[in-house]
Amino acid sequence: MAKLSDIGEREAIALLSRIFDRGQPIGLGHDCGVVEWGEDYLVITTDVVNPRTHIPEGARADQVGWYVVAVNLSDVAAAGARPLGFVAALSLPPSTDVDFLKGLAQGMEACAREFGIAILGGDTKEADVMSLAGTAVGRVRKDRVLLRKGARPEDALVVTGDLGRAGLAYAQLAEPATRAEGLEQLLHPYPRVREGQAFSESGVVTSCMDISDGLGLSLAEMAAMSGLSYAVEWEKVPLYNPLEALPPERAKEFALYTGGDFELVATVRPEAVGELAARLNEPHRGVHHALTVIGTVGK
Amino acid sequence: MAKLSDIGEREAIALLSRIFDRGQPIGLGHDCGVVEWGEDYLVITTDVVNPRTHIPEGARADQVGWYVVAVNLSDVAAAGARPLGFVAALSLPPSTDVDFLKGLAQGMEACAREFGIAILGGDTKEADVMSLAGTAVGRVRKDRVLLRKGARPEDALVVTGDLGRAGLAYAQLAEPATRAEGLEQLLHPYPRVREGQAFSESGVVTSCMDISDGLGLSLAEMAAMSGLSYAVEWEKVPLYNPLEALPPERAKEFALYTGGDFELVATVRPEAVGELAARLNEPHRGVHHALTVIGTVGK
Numbered sequence: 118m119a120k121l122s123d124i125g126e127r128e129a130i131a132l133l134s135r136i137f138d139r140g141q142p143i144g145l146g147h148d149c150g151v152v153e154w155g156e157d158y159l160v161i162t163t164d165v166v167n168p169r170t171h172i173p174e175g176a177r178a179d180q181v182g183w184y185v186v187a188v189n190l191s192d193v194a195a196a197g198a199r200p201l202g203f204v205a206a207l208s209l210p211p212s213t214d215v216d217f218l219k220g221l222a223q224g225m226e227a228c229a230r231e232f233g234i235a236i237l238g239g240d241t242k243e244a245d246v247m248s249l250a251g252t253a254v255g256r257v258r259k260d261r262v263l264l265r266k267g268a269r270p271e272d273a274l275v276v277t278g279d280l281g282r283a284g285l286a287y288a289q290l291a292e293p294a295t296r297a298e299g300l301e302q303l304l305h306p307y308p309r310v311r312e313g314q315a316f317s318e319s320g321v322v323t324s325c326m327d328i329s330d331g332l333g334l335s336l337a338e339m340a341a342m343s344g345l346s347y348a349v350e351w352e353k354v355p356l357y358n359p360l361e362a363l364p365p366e367r368a369k370e371f372a373l374y375t376g377g378d379f380e381l382v383a384t385v386r387p388e389a390v391g392e393l394a395a396r397l398n399e400p401h402r403g404v405h406h407a408l409t410v411i412g413t414v415g416k
Numbered sequence: 417m418a419k420l421s422d423i424g425e426r427e428a429i430a431l432l433s434r435i436f437d438r439g440q441p442i443g444l445g446h447d448c449g450v451v452e453w454g455e456d457y458l459v460i461t462t463d464v465v466n467p468r469t470h471i472p473e474g475a476r477a478d479q480v481g482w483y484v485v486a487v488n489l490s491d492v493a494a495a496g497a498r499p500l501g502f503v504a505a506l507s508l509p510p511s512t513d514v515d516f517l518k519g520l521a522q523g524m525e526a527c528a529r530e531f532g533i534a535i536l537g538g539d540t541k542e543a544d545v546m547s548l549a550g551t552a553v554g555r556v557r558k559d560r561v562l563l564r565k566g567a568r569p570e571d572a573l574v575v576t577g578d579l580g581r582a583g584l585a586y587a588q589l590a591e592p593a594t595r596a597e598g599l600e601q602l603l604h605p606y607p608r609v610r611e612g613q614a615f616s617e618s619g620v621v622t623s624c625m626d627i628s629d630g631l632g633l634s635l636a637e638m639a640a641m642s643g644l645s646y647a648v649e650w651e652k653v654p655l656y657n658p659l660e661a662l663p664p665e666r667a668k669e670f671a672l673y674t675g676g677d678f679e680l681v682a683t684v685r686p687e688a689v690g691e692l693a694a695r696l697n698e699p700h701r702g703v704h705h706a707l708t709v710i711g712t713v714g715k
Contacts, residue, residue: 118513118514118515119513119514119515120510120511120512120513120514121508121509121510121511121512121513121514121517121542122510122511122542123514124514126540126541126542129514129517129540130538130540132514132517132518132521133517133521133538133540136518136521136522136525137521137524137525137534137535137537137538139525139529139534140533140534141534141536145537149537150501150503150536150537151536152500152501152536152553154453154458154500154555155454159458159500159501159553161501161503161536161537161551161553162503162537163503163504163505163537163538163539163549163551164505164539165505165506165507165539165541165543165547165549166541167507167541167543167544167547169541169542169543169544170541170542170543201451201453201458202449202451202458202460204449204460204461204462204551205462206462206463206464206505206549206550206551207464208464208466208507208547208549209420209428210420211419211420211421212419212420212421213419213420214417214418214419214420215417215418215419215420215422215423215428215431216417216418218420218428218431218432219431219435222431222432222435222436223435225436226435226436226438230438234439235436235438235439235440236436237440237449237450237451237460238436238444238448238449238460238461238462239429239432239436239462240462240463240464240549241425241428241429241432242425242464242465242466242468242469243420243421243425243468243469244464244466244468244469244545244547245466245468245544245545246543246544246545246547248464248466248507248543248545248547248549250462250464250505250507250539250547250549250551251505252460252462252503252505252549252551254451254458254460254553256453
């Protein structure tokens with residue numbers, strides 16, 4: 118009999134999609150699901166974080182708490198929605214230190230506060246192994262929701278922020294001297310909530326997703342959903358500064374093919390991308406590389 | 417250093433509440449959290465189910481799937497809200513049979529369909545131990561949300577359905593001949609979504625919660641939140657029929673003090689409870705004991 122390990126996570130999700138493909142205004146396979154609510158969509162997303170896949174040894178509780186909220190808000194951002202709230206369902210071993218639980222909650226609260234939402238509730242159950250499930254909800258105008266599909270040929274391909282932080286962080290975990298910095302980079306991503314909302318409000322962004330699985334895989338997903346091609350010009354990719362010192366092949370691996378960065382990749386109408394980038398890159402926002410054109414959508 | 421096992425699940429939740437007590441229109445500690453949305457509340461609840469606490473050996477995948485959705489919809493029902501959708505975050509061992517995953521999804525889909533909602537998405541991650549987190553969202557008019565507090569002295573105390581199914585089911589698990597029936601009773605609860613909405617619409621229900629931890633503990637929670645007392649008249653409690661054959665002490669233990677029934681307990685303005693009960697108990701609804709008065713709220 119086939120096991121989950123035989124088919125992998127992606128095929129498992131595809132299997133579930135075939136069973137759940139009903140009553141979905143936008144279909145499945147986007148960063149969020151949606152429910153109609155008057156002129157708006159309620160958007161919702163859930164992500165589970167566990168030691169096997171996400172939490173390197175030595176991670177502080179508050180880092181893990183921030184991370185659980187941040188990865189979910191990143192999906193809300195990718196839909197162009199305003200976050201409304203967050204709930205957590207925590208499975209924890211009975212041997213968990215109470216201080217760890219407190220730190221976890223404080224990290225969750227810090228991330229929620231940063232993005233103007235509240236932790237609306239949760240559930241804590243004893244389990245043999247830690248597993249932290251988070252769910253975030255948000256709100257966006259129906260005609261302004263951002264999906265993984267919607268791009269048109271000649272659209273500009275853009276990313277927020279800089280790429281390769283997570284890749285470098287994984288390398289840093291291997292060295293005792295840099296391990297703490299690696300943990301902080303990996304577990305303290307800053308979801309692009311403001312940028313996602315700006316994309317939605319602009320009316321010129323045609324599709325969007327977060328690059329949590331790496332830019333390469335994200336573009337492959339968008340291509341599969343839109344039937345279009347996405348060409349990246351490597352020299353335009355905004356690299357996380359310390360990557361400039363690495364051999365180009367290594368930097369490329371970190372920036373394009375390593376998961377764990379939580380930037381947004383989006384497609385923008387070509388005639389409007391200049392104005393959008395200028396608006397997002399205004400210096401008073403204090404964010405470098407708020408938006409960079411890295412390529413083009415082809416047929 | 418204190419461990420989770422030292423303080424228990426309830427104290428853990430209290431600890432989290434102290435950290436998260438911010439931006440909550442209704443406060444924490446109810447069956448759902450809420451976010452304001454125009455004249456309505458978006459209600460949200462999350463519950464995690466795992467083998468250690470909820471899934472007896474021999475449970476079928478579709479039963480587990482139904483259960484994960486049902487326990488969350490029960491909380492939405494307790495808030496008097498109309499369910500809108502559900503998401504699942506599944507941690508599963510790599511050795512999980514693909515057929516188990518399919519069954520799980522089919523059970524979830526069956527429960528969602530029964531209550532007119534869709535499964536809006538989810539996440540599946542490999543983990544060392546199974547842990548199934550579900551989140552349900554719903555909608556209710558702000559002035560009609562049902563909370564655990566709100567009761568007034570002399571209100572009638574009511575419950576939906578009949579009590580003691582889960583208690584008997586746990587006993588049935590111990591006997592090979594009745595184990596299958598016990599599993600079905602435990603894992604196939606029918607959340608009182610219609611009753612919860614009827615409560616909300618009536619405008620005469622002053623507080624409500626589900627009795628998933630047992631009627632006794634639920635009333636203690638309501639008492640703690642409202643500062644009132646709740647008196648149950650044992651002879652009025654609607655017993656699950658097979659319990660009538662048991663010694664009264666055993667029946668009492670099952671009906672009052674065993675968790676796992678998913679009925680609603682509510683308080684109702686005394687002058688209006690007769691009409692509400694008559695409406696809910698209309699025979700064409702095909703539900704026995706849709707509503708039974710079991711006691712009174714005191715000072």
